[in-house]
Amino acid sequence: MKKIKGILITLIVIYVATAFLGENFLGGYNQGKLLERTGLYGLLGIGVAFVIITGGIDLSIGSVVCLVGCGVPWLVMKQDWSPEAAVMMAIVVSMCIGLWHGFLITKLKLQPFVVTLCSLLIYRGATRGLAEDQSQGFGGDYEAFRSWGTEAISVTSKFGIPYPFVILIVVAAIAWVFLNKTIWGRYLIALGNNEEAARLSGINTDRMVILSYVICSMLAALGGLLFILNGNSAQPSDFGNFYELYAIAAAVLGGCSLRGGEGTIVGVVIGTAVMQLLKNMINLVDWLKSHMEFLIVGVVLLVAVIADEIIKQRVRRQR
Amino acid sequence: MKKIKGILITLIVIYVATAFLGENFLGGYNQGKLLERTGLYGLLGIGVAFVIITGGIDLSIGSVVCLVGCGVPWLVMKQDWSPEAAVMMAIVVSMCIGLWHGFLITKLKLQPFVVTLCSLLIYRGATRGLAEDQSQGFGGDYEAFRSWGTEAISVTSKFGIPYPFVILIVVAAIAWVFLNKTIWGRYLIALGNNEEAARLSGINTDRMVILSYVICSMLAALGGLLFILNGNSAQPSDFGNFYELYAIAAAVLGGCSLRGGEGTIVGVVIGTAVMQLLKNMINLVDWLKSHMEFLIVGVVLLVAVIADEIIKQRVRRQR
């Protein structure tokens, strides 16, 4: 609770401010859309949180989003695969990607930054080659398949809980249980703090690190899938660009430390919500211009990080 | 020499291969353009190398390129500043940016990744706000000013050594002397290896780290300036996008370790040349398609990094 207090307050402040300043912010439609976007981006945030907790980083998330977001419709529409087969393929490929990252990082002792920087280039390049730079989407077909990304559980006539958000909640719940209630979660947190100690306690730290990269890539793939189901339009050259940075920013906002060993799933979800809320605010508040988006998100992130650090240092000094 | 042997061989292999496979690769015009691009991107690489040597990272380079690349023509064309005044402004602003990064990293003990991630968003956002999302350039004016980025020292009728490359060589020479012949260079390398030991040897490590961020931002600004002088057209939303990644990749190719304490200026210049050569090759060799660019660059980078690590581990074991 303590760790997410700051970001929770930030969320509430921005929420209330937008409710006053923005037009129709509290309408059911807008609230639903906020949940939907939090759902989509939140999956990436949770994925990268696992990697960050081990003290690693994954810069390839946006490219995995691109690979899956373009690859699945390409398989379905251009290669006549069934949606199920395409999804299976996405699962297998993203798992292999995670295993490969983990292998290079634990066995060859390469640095996560370097490995995933290469991956960022490679997967996007591969997708562009595969799709031959053509836009991908399902056209008007596969409504049922696409409903995973577009439908909502109706609550009122205007407001429903979008499936992507439901999926996020399920994933977040599993992730939370995994991280806080199971031995593997405990191992991850321990090794993120002190890898040597974890190893000397008989934990197979390499395997856990690999697992974290697998989780990250698979959640990036799930995110990519839902993005394309939801938006139905993807261009290999720019789909998912910079999404890794948004995901990392959300995780940092949510209390993950890039030094490892620290992070809460709830915080990441709230961090994602703050980012999405900010973007929504910029569109809904008249005097905020849309080209200020980066500026505002960057400043909020920086202020949050500085505040967090100052508070931490103060607490440390008081002890 | 040993450190750059690998990358030098890579350069030669790719160079010879392209000479055979590509059309008119060896022509004076193409050779000039290769030098020009190496000059432009190489400045960013040298800048980030300083930061990497201290064990830090700078993700904001692309955004600084954007800020200066759009800001200088904006000042000159829209605000009627003289080119000299605009350049002075760019110098002052980029110096302040470096100081600010260094301050946050050394005094507030924030992580370089987080600080410069925020900066990546903020400077791009600020530029977009400033330029109101309009393309920036000098139109047909200020030829003399622009010649810094466009002219070349004629050698033959077809081939000249472009000013940006001359500038790179001068900067690289100064950087080399700084790093290898002055006490500050020694201090940078020492603190990159072991900051605590350097501090306890009486080195003002904070000041040195700040200096490295200042150098990085100022070289990014110089790069941004030359990019706009050379290309004369900058779009705030994508000018310089991902350039930090190219710069980091070139530095890593050139033998910098992200763990700090390691890196050679010559290596970075060669690393940049390899990246530019690859892109050129993709365009000049018929059966290489331009959408493969990312794939090829990524794979070459990964192979180089893996090879380097394996050789290093072998050497360590033999001792």
Place this chain on the structure above:
Amino acid sequence: TAALGAFAFSGCGEKDGGKESYALVTTGVASFWDICKKGGEDAGEELGVEVEVLMPSSGDDQRSKLEDLLAKGVDGISVAAIDPVNQAGLYDEVAEESILITMDTDAPTSKRQVYVGMDNYDAGWMCGELVKEAIPEGGEVVLFIGRLEQDNAKRRRQGVIDCLLDRGKDPSRFDAPGQSQIGEKYTVLATLTDQFDRAKGKANVEDMLTKHEGVAAMVGLFAYNPPLILEALKQAGRIGEVKVVGFDEDEVTLQAIKDGTVHGTVVQDPYEYGNRSIRVLHALVNGDTSVIPENKIIDIPARQIRKDNLETFWTDLNFKLGK
């Protein structure tokens, strides 16, 4: 004489088979350009020349792609300008070394020999007319576009606005994107950009649906914008209620016109841009300057596609694309 000069230069770039080679350079990567590519390649096949299509990722990338083409030594280049004012110098350089024409977006101040395409301002104006048809009683309109930094986008948007506000034609006008333009019947509330991030493009539509509940029409000015508008409207259950007018010929847009969910779209003729570019270049290289009209503009007019003329257009397009 220009042709001769270019020929001399390309002499060193002669390929093994002695085939002439041409290049099309686009503004970016998009399905719109795929059609253009097809047009160029078809012309190439017919004329027995080589055609290469390069799609740069940014203005800066376009420059290095052009330079690489010069290095390689192609006989002629047709380029879609990104920033005609500032890039004129670059185009001049290319024009000196090879034969240069422009397509899709002109760079009139440069030394390009001829422009193949239409005026984006006029096309925008046509788009505005479609909006007027869609909501004859007037109302609020929101525009969506990838970005405003490139010239074609700026002019296209201005055309729509000027038409809706019943101003006189003036392509040099520029209204700041953040402000609403209020006319007698029509109000252009805002222009939203997404920097080609599709998820953001869709979110922009959604946020405008939230902010302006009474919005009467939405206009998507880049090829991928109308499908995103449709998707958002569909998910909001407001299809039909908010009128949609599009630009370009994305399949989803065309299908929606057929279904009646999009009122109409303004199509350029990217196939023809590509195809004609190659033919003109071929003629110029072979010394035939008669292909250049007086005003140095080969007009490939934009067309308004509504439900009534959709079928013929679509069939023709599919035929050209070999589908």
Place this chain on the structure above:
Amino acid sequence: MEEPFLEVRKIKKLFPGVVALSGVDLWVNAGEVVALIGENGAGKSTLMKILAGVQPADEGELLVDGKVVRFAHVQDAQKAGIALIHQELNLADNLTVAANMFLGREPGKFGWIDQGAIGREAKRVLEVVGLEVSPDTLLSELTLGKQQLVEIAKALSTEAKVIIMDEPTSSLSMSESERLFDVIRELRESGVSVIYISHRLGEVKELADRVVVFRDGENAGMLERDEVDHDAMVRMMVGRDVSQFYQRTEHELGEVALSVRGLRTEEHPSNELGFEVRAGEVVGVAGLVGAGRSEMLSALFGARPALSGEVSVGGREGLPRSPREALERGLALVPEDRKGQGIILDMAVKENMSLASLRHAARGPFVNVSKEEELVAEMTAALSVKTPGSWQLLRFLSGGNQQKIVLAKWLALKPKVLLLDEPTRGIDIGAKEEIYLLMERFASEGMAVLFVSSEMEEIMGMADRTLVMHEGRITGELARENFSEESIMELATGGNVNEAE
């Protein structure tokens, strides 16, 4: 004779450049407390890590219950009933006490952690070791000593048949240590074997059924319960009598070189430290691990900020705010963590030696290469540093030579006061002696030497005078003639020396 429960035969272990173990033997019977002693670097910890499955042996056999076993992982050793309390703390300080105790072997089904069981069991074991904290406390909130107790509790909770304790009392107070000894005796009663490693020979005498001595990675001998006495152990460890090991000569003391008044550090803001050191004097600082000795030296040197205090060095007043300021005043510090703070492993001998004095060997901003070479050659000779050349990376030098380079780094600046923090930690005997000789030489040349050491003998052998610290306070000062293990220990655990006498 009964079959030993655990036996080690001819174990060899090489590290790059070091022979850590060259064929050692060891056996432990059930219910026996075996003490393993030896100088730093004798290979004790290395052998224990092999026993615990942390690292494999290069050669040799391991037998449990008479059967040859191979431990590929820590878990193999755990299953065989062997638990190791590491010399350094190996805990994750973002987890709770209970979570740390059961890390890697959490009870529960299908990966689900049974928090209740962990809490209950942790509570029980914590009581056994006498640590009165809630199992749910975050480890980061505990002091070093208490963390050490958690480490001990962690090993006890494994219900192992052999528990290896590698210097478990180094950071414990007297009463905590006493409690631990009771636990060890109880373990012995219940048939559990203990391998006990310590440099405190008093403890060893009190506890051990048998003492095994290592020297330079070899068995140096063994003492049965009735043969154990202080001098015998020392002789076996060192290979000669101790008295000649520390060579001090009488010489005149000079002016007061370092004077400290009212120094308050961040860790112990309520305590004020004050003392003086005269030129030519060698003053030792004794205390338990975590007593605040390093903290004090760091504060003097400006490496960690001091809250307040007056420091005067050679007459110059003022508290140094940074190492830079400190060395301008004539202070120099040889830090305790050599690899982490003292040297730069991946830089050459030359560059390490000249790092602090580079400013003086420079022409403007440029390094004066010939002057640097000169200085390095001079220092290498003066301290007889063994290196193939000044280009060699420090990574490939022995610990003793690395330490000499740290000294050389400072000597070039001719400091007035030399601060040494654990100057001989992890250094072999030969090098150790050389360091002592150097300390003696510096003092005789008029330098003031203040050194922190956890080795009682080193303190007693080298110091003219000793300050003893406990929990951030200087609890007493002993002149050379009053030195005794008892008096120092008494002060180090917070007792009053007068009361003790």
